[in-house]
Amino acid sequence: MKVLLINGSPHERGNTYLALQEIAAELTKCGIESEIADVGKKPVRGCIACGTCKAKGNGCCVFDDDLTNSLSAKMAEFDGLVVGSPVYYGQPNGTVLSLVQRMLYSNGAAFNGKPVAGVAVCRRGGATAALQTLNMPFQLLNMPIVTSQYWNIVYGQLEGEAALDAEGMQTMRSLAQNMAYMLRATAGQPKPEYEPRQAMHFIR
């Protein structure tokens, strides 16, 4: 079993990385493989709601010039997902938001039903709002949200400071243990057979 850890920070070895690294180390102890993908410095466009992905149904975003399509295709190799983001103005950073929105909208099947956790890393405030935002799209794809002993938050400002947040790091380790537990508990289990989707927009 394998978990993809997305590092949304432009600081490739910054605090978000340290939080993800702690998760990766604990996953290894639990016998689960993982891989960290750095996306924070990459140019990622926002969704333009063109609907091409839905019209073609090929799991691809119309924009093939960033890592959205390659990363969502790669998700086929992974059983679980962690999305780590620095907190910017009380929100996940823009790159992470655009990436997640486009990957899940264009290729939802690659993510559907897979356990997922958002992780927010901040200096002081806004982490719970950022975490809420991170988790929103996952909940539309039947993705079980993996929790921990506290909200999935780590504190630190300058590069390396997150390592000093002993409680935050412990929260990351418990999160990894819960991810491993959920993956093992659901391994080989058939997915629920959902009803055909009912979509209403309250106009017609």
Ligand SMILES: Cc1cc2nc3c(=O)[nH]c(=O)nc-3n(C[C@H](O)[C@H](O)[C@H](O)COP(=O)(O)O)c2cc1C
């Ligand atoms: C544009 C910008 C906005 C930020 N906004 C917040 C914020 O709202 N709350 C906060 O606590 N920290 C904020 N920070 C600080 C970062 O979240 C913090 O330094 C974090 O550790 C960065 O993680 P990284 O090392 O993985 O990049 C902000 C930083 C930047 C660059």
